[in-house]
Amino acid sequence: SQTIHQWPATLVQPVGSPLSLECTVEGTSNPNLYWYRQAAGRGLQLLFYSVGIGQISSEVPQNLSASRPQDRQFILSSKKLLLSDSGFYLCAWSTGTTSSYEQYFGPGTRLTVT
Amino acid sequence: ELKVEQNPLFLSMQEGKNYTIYCNYSTTSDRLYWYRQDPGKSLESLFVLLSNGAVKQEGRLMASLDTKARLSTLHITAAVHDLSATYFCAVDVLYGGSQGNLIFGKGTKLSVKP
Numbered sequence: 001s002q003t004i005h006q007w008p009a010t011l012v013q014p015v016g017s018p019l020s021l022e023c024t025v026e027g028t029s030n031p032n033l034y035w036y037r038q039a040a041g042r043g044l045q046l047l048f049y050s051v052g053i054g055q056i057s058s059e060v061p062q063n064l065s066a067s068r069p070q071d072r073q074f075i076l077s078s079k080k081l082l083l084s085d086s087g088f089y090l091c092a093w094s095t096g097t098t099s100s101y102e103q104y105f106g107p108g109t110r111l112t113v114t
Numbered sequence: 115e116l117k118v119e120q121n122p123l124f125l126s127m128q129e130g131k132n133y134t135i136y137c138n139y140s141t142t143s144d145r146l147y148w149y150r151q152d153p154g155k156s157l158e159s160l161f162v163l164l165s166n167g168a169v170k171q172e173g174r175l176m177a178s179l180d181t182k183a184r185l186s187t188l189h190i191t192a193a194v195h196d197l198s199a200t201y202f203c204a205v206d207v208l209y210g211g212s213q214g215n216l217i218f219g220k221g222t223k224l225s226v227k228p
Contacts (some may be wrong), residue, residue: 043220103155
C-alpha cells in the first residue's frame with residue numbers, strides 16, 4: 001500500500017531563517033506531487049505541483065520554492081521566512097492517471113514563524 | 115475562472131438532526147471528491163464521485179453528484195458528535211495547464227452539539 005510521510009511535524013522558526021520541509025511517498029511510482037498551505041481556520045492554497053523529477057509548477061508568487069530531486073521526494077524551501085509563511089503545510093500525491101485525480105494527503109507540517 | 119463554492123461555510127447542528135452541505139462548481143467536470151479534516155489534522159478522503167448520478171454512502175454520510183446542475187451534496191443523517199469536522203469538496207481540472215489538479219472549496223465547518 002501507499003504511504004506518504006512529511007517531516008518535521010512541527011517547526012518554530014524566526015523571521016529571516018531558512019526553511020526545508022520534506023515529503024516522501026512510498027509504494028507508488030511517478031506520482032504527481034503537491035504542496036498546499038492552510039492558514040489558521042482557512043481553506044487550502046495550492047503552492048506547487050510536480051508531474052515528474054525536476055518538473056515544478058508554481059501556482060502563486062511567493063518567497064517559497066520547491067524541488068523534486070527524486071521520483072518520490074518533494075521538498076519545500078525558503079531562503080528567508082516571513083511571518084506570513086506561518087501555516088499548516090500539506091503534501092499530497094495522486095496517481096497521475098486520468099481515471100481519477102483523487103489526492104492523498106500527508107500528515108502535515110505545522111510551521112510557526114516568530 | 116474555476117470556482118467551487120460550498121454552502122454553508124459554518125454549520126452548527128444538534129445530535130440526531132439531518133442536514134445537507136452543498137457544493138456548486140463552475141467548470142464542466144464529472145468528477146468530484148469529498149474530504150474530511152479534523153481539527154489540527156490532515157485531510158482524509160471520504161468519497162470519490164466519478165460520474166453523473168453517482169451516490170456513495172458511508173455510515174451517516176451520503177454524497178451525490180449531479181453534473182448537469184454542477185452540484186454535489188453531502189447529506190448527514192442523525193448527526194453525532196464524532197462527525198464534527200471541516201468538510202471540503204474538490205473538483206477536477208480537466209483541461210489546460212493545470213490538468214490533473216483539484217480545485218477545493220473553502221470548506222464547511224460542522225459542529226454537532228448534544
